Amino acid sequence: MLISKEEFGINWEQDTCSQSWRYSQKMLKLVSRTFALNIQVLPLSLKKPILLAYLFCRMADTLEDDKDMARDEKVRLLEIF
Numbered sequence: 001m002l003i004s005k006e007e008f009g010i011n012w013e014q015d016t017c018s019q020s021w022r023y024s025q026k027m028l029k030l031v032s033r034t035f036a037l038n039i040q041v042l043p044l045s046l047k048k049p050i051l052l053a054y055l056f057c058r059m060a061d062t063l064e065d066d067k068d069m070a071r072d073e074k075v076r077l078l079e080i081f
Contacts (some may be wrong), residue, residue: 003027024051031058056081 003026005011009018017023028036028051039051063069063077 003030021048024055027055031055 003023007019008023008026009016010023011017028039032054035054039047039054042050060078060081063074063081066074
């Protein structure tokens with residue numbers, strides 16, 4: 001599954017994404033199998049915050065788990081996060 005910057009209105013120069021909710025939903029499907037299935041049954045009032053919190057945690061976990069990245073670089077990126 002490819003991510004198209006045009007599909008989601010991503011502008012790297014302006015750091016914007018006009019279709020951020022659609023992008024988040026697609027990213028969830030790329031990074032999770034079981035959680036992506038379960039979140040679909042939640043009401044929208046819970047679905048959005050839980051989906052976004054999960055993706056934020058996945059980002060931090062991905063940085064932390066990277067075996068090739070230097071510790072100082074991980075710390076720097078996690079501080080930005």
